[in-house]
Amino acid sequence: MAITIILHVAGEPAIAGEIEELPKPTDTIIVVTNPRLRDGKELHYLEHNVVKVIWPMSKIALIEVLENSEEEKIIGFVRE
Numbered sequence: 001m002a003i004t005i006i007l008h009v010a011g012e013p014a015i016a017g018e019i020e021e022l023p024k025p026t027d028t029i030i031v032v033t034n035p036r037l038r039d040g041k042e043l044h045y046l047e048h049n050v051v052k053v054i055w056p057m058s059k060i061a062l063i064e065v066l067e068n069s070e071e072e073k074i075i076g077f078v079r080e
Contacts, residue, residue, distance in 0.1 A: 001068070002018035002019065002020060002033065003018060003019050003020070003021070003022065003065060003068075004016070004017075004018055004065075004066040004068065005017060005018070005019055005032070005063055005064060005065055005066065006038060006063075006064040006066065007030070007032060007035075007055070007060065007062075007063055007064075008060065008061045008062040008063070008064070009055060009059050009060060009061070010059050010060075010061050013037060013038075014037070014038050015032070015035050015036070015037065015038075015043065016035075016036050016037065016038050016040075017032035017033060017034050017035045017036065017053075018032070018033045018034055019031065019032060019033070020033075022065070023057065023063070027057055028056060028057055028058075029054050029055065029056055029057060030054070030055050030057060030060065030063075031052055031053070031054050032052065032053050032054075032055065033051060033052050034051060035050070035052075035053045
């Protein structure tokens, strides 16, 4: 199952995308599928038909992990 993330690359605007699994402390790269700006627009420095990008972890400042809508449905509303 793909994990939706927001990737903060040093010196670049935040990038949204999906990854297959969270990076391990020993990983040196991260593979992001469907990279796009947070507002859904294309990244100006990528070709329009690019579906995966590999970034070196040394360029990554922060990775935000977003919850999936499926997980939200499982937890649901809790009444006290």
